Amino acid sequence: MDNFFTEISLLIIVATALGIIARWLKQPSILAYVLAGVILGPHWLGIIKQPEFIATLSSFGIALLLFLVGLELNLVKLKAIGKPSLYLGIGQVLFTSIIGYIIIRLFGANAIAALYIAVALTFSSTIIIVKLLSEQRSLDSLHGRLAVGMLLVQDFLAILALIILAGFNQANGAALTSAILLTIFKGTVIVVIAYAASRWILPALFSRLARQDELLLLASVSWAFLFSIFASRIGLSLEIGAFLAGLSLAPLPYNLEISGKIKGLRDFFITIFFIVLGSQLVFSAIGGHYAALVILSLFVLIGNPLIVMLILRRMGYRKRTSFLVGLTVAQISEFSLILMALGFRLGHVSATDVSLVTLIGVITITISTYFITHGERLYRWLSPLLSVFELPSKIELTEAKGLTNHVVVFGYHRLGEHIVAALQKIGKSVVVVDFNPVAIKYLESQGIPCLYGDMNDLEIIEKTKINKASLVISTNSHIFDNLRLMQNLKIRGIKVPTYVTADTWHDARDLYAAGASYVIFPHYLAGVQFGNQLREMLMDPNRLLVDKTKHLTELEHRYART
Structure with missing residues (x-):
């Protein structure tokens, strides 16, 4: 027990130190946690002596991450995505998967491993992209709205991929088809159960528990783990159970409060997940796959943006918008790493495959951060070469x-x-x-x-x-x-x-x-305008109702046009 406590303590201390350095260097914290795993893992310092226990802890992080994704991925958000982002997200995932699969097969990978890696290369990190766009105050720009909508579509498709790929279970031929159909049937059953609980059981239960903060937190986590166990027992992955548990709680009025309470737990355990990934990196196994590492990294860094730009060109967007949206898919996601970890656990992919995708993640996340941060400057440099990604304007004044x-x-x-x-x-x-x-x-x-x-x-x-x-x-x-x-x-x-x-x-x-x-200067003008409006509201209480009604009408009008 003392040794286990020491291992966990050292993991957290080293991860924290590297996280501080990463923040100072303006790098994503995921890279710091993976590096901590590499340093403390069996292939370097060898401090991790009980990988099974630590891997179990990392499973809590995956479950809580997907629980929060389900909790925040409600129907209102899905409806607000808009057709352009919907078509873009589906098109990008489809074309990246097909092209990626062909490239990976050319390197000699078997069909199942190639499918896993190809799908892993399609997803981009919503957490990293939203953070970078927010820092640039670009979330509400055209390219920001398109990118975030596309990433929400990717998150939803990532969940579907986890469901379907979990059904392979090393089956082949006709058995493979049966396995997938059985998985879809099981998925349908558990979705119906989640819906029924969300509609008739959870509202009454959580309305009572919401009066005590600690009970609300414990009940939410318990619900996530209960559904994860149930999903695992019927042959699905625990990740799917956690996601559906979150989705079933999304309609409740307490979803934001639950999300806020669980994020700290998620961040702690997901850190351990990335450390475990780093500790499992087998650099010697990558020795014969450097060509694949370079080609696939370039495919994500350059190929993914080109695919997005071509789709947006077809949809009629200008080259600047297409370019800036394209940069947001120049890295792989935490979902990519979770997908590969699931495949390794099910015996579908090897440790080498997981190491390959993890290194692709390290490379692409690092480089794409600079791409997005300096996107406007890159656009000005490359603008003369990007005209091919823009249809001649058919609109005349x-x-x-x-x-x-x-x-x-x-x-x-x-x-x-x-x-x-x-x-x-x-x-x-x-x-x-x-x-x-x-x-x-x-x-x-x-x-x-x-x-x-x-x-x-x-x-x-x-x-x-x-x-x-x-x-x-x-x-x-x-x-x-x-x-x-x-x-x-x-x-x-x-x-x-x-x-x-x-x-x-x-x-x-x-x-x-x-x-x-x-x-x-919108912030200044908004302050002046609201100051005048507030004075009128206080002098005439009826003005509040008038302004609120007008505001809601305009919001509905705008929403109807998106």
């Missing part, structure tokens, strides 16, 4: 003939919609430029003059008759885009009042220094 003294608005999402409405109310002619095909389709349906394109595309700028405009407004908050817009106007000698948008005080100051007529 037929209303531009004779257009003068109008207002050119770049970007309709968020601020743009309100600005256009306000300008139309005072009788101003408006031309909108946007690179979101959904926004353009809506504008056309409303009869609003619009152009599909990028604000710094010189051809697009000329089509807006910007030299005859009375005002230019950019709702794009990316400082480099706004600086380039003002530079393009200055070079062409176009003197027109230019309003641009900034997310930070620093950016606002730089835009003013560059010659902006006015900088729209």
Whole structure:
């Protein structure tokens, strides 16, 4: 017992130290935990003497991770994904799996191992991507919304992959088909049970338990483990049981509270899972597979983004959006590692296969972090080469003939919609430029003059008759885009009042220094607006109901268009 306590203590201490270094180097913590496993594992320091016990602890991490995925992956989120992200997610997984499978088979892998590895290469890390996009304040941008929606689709497909692959169980031929059908039947049964519990048992039970925090936490974890055990007993994986347990609790009003309480437990145990993965890395076994490691890593880093860009090209998106979304799939996911761990446990893949995918994860997660962080700079460098990923615009501004003294608005999402409405109310002619095909389709349906394109595309700028405009407004908050817009106007000698948008005080100051007529600073304006609105609400209580009703109506209107 003392030895086991010492092992766990050392694992946590070393993982923490490496995690601090990773944070300082601005690297994902997953890499630090895998490295801790490599250092403490049998192939280096050999401190891990009881791998079975530690591996059991890591299973708790997987179960809690999937429990939280189910808890947070409710039907409202799935409905809000939107068709573009849905088609993109399915298309990317399909094409990456097929191409990846062919490449892996060329390296001599058997069919089952090739299928596991190919599927593992399709999934990207939602946790890492959302964190990076959030740091860049890009979650609500067009490419951010497309990427997050696509990743939600991937998460859902990853769960399906865990269900289906668990049914292989080393069967072949006709037995394989029977095994998969039996697994689907068992999955259907357990889904029905989860639904029934969610509908008629859990609401009443948890409404009583919610009065005590510790009971709510224990009941939630117990439900996750109970369902995991049940799934395991009927021949499914414990991961599926944990996911369905979370999904059954998702409709409850306490789901956010449960999620918040369990995240700490999940983070602790999932750390042990990544340490175990690192400890199982067999570098000597990879010796004869360096070519596969390099080729498959390049496939994820370059091939995955190209697949996404081609799909988005087909859907009509501009090259900038396609490129930035493509960068978000240039790494594999924690789901990829869980999938390989499941395959190893079932005897479907070898330790070498697991080591190969883990190393691909280390390489691609590290490099793709820099890709996404410096995405805008990479786009500017590669932009001349990316025209092949953009269909020629079929949308022409037929209303531009004779257009003068109008207002050119770049970007309709968020601020743009309100600005256009306000300008139309005072009788101003408006031309909108946007690179979101959904926004353009809506504008056309409303009869609003619009152009599909990028604000710094010189051809697009000329089509807006910007030299005859009375005002230019950019709702794009990316400082480099706004600086380039003002530079393009200055070079062409176009003197027109230019309003641009900034997310930070620093950016606002730089835009003013560059010659902006006015900088729209949403946080400042929102504070001023709400201050005035709050004063009116306090003076007239009925105003709250009026404003709330108006707000809800507008939200429903926007939701219906997504």
